[in-house]
Amino acid sequence: MANQAPLESFEAAVKRLEEIVNALDDQTLPLDKALALFEEGIGVSRQCAEHLNTARARVEKLVETSPGVFSLEAFDQAEADQATEDQGEK
DSSP, X not given: OTTOOOOSSHHHHHHHHHHHHHHHTOTTSOHHHHHXXXXXXHHHHHHHHHHHHHHHHHOEEEEXXXXXXXXXXXXXXXXXXXXXXXXXXX
C-alpha cells in the first residue's frame, strides 16, 4: 500500500485518515492488516501535510502601501513568525 495514488483533496485525505484510524481501533484486526493500514496512514498523513504546505504557499496578505492604497503580497512565514515572537516579548 506504500505505492497508493495521492488523494485529490485535503478533505479526501483527512477522510481516509479517519477511516484508517477507525479501522485500527478494531482490536480483532490481524497484525499484518493493522501494519498495512498503519503504513497507509503514514502516507496519507504526509499527503495531508503536502496539501497544507501548498495551501500555505498560496496564502496572500493585504498590505496598505499608503493611506487607502492596498496591494497583495505573498505570505512570508518567516516574517509572520518574527511578528509573533515580537508580540510575545512585549
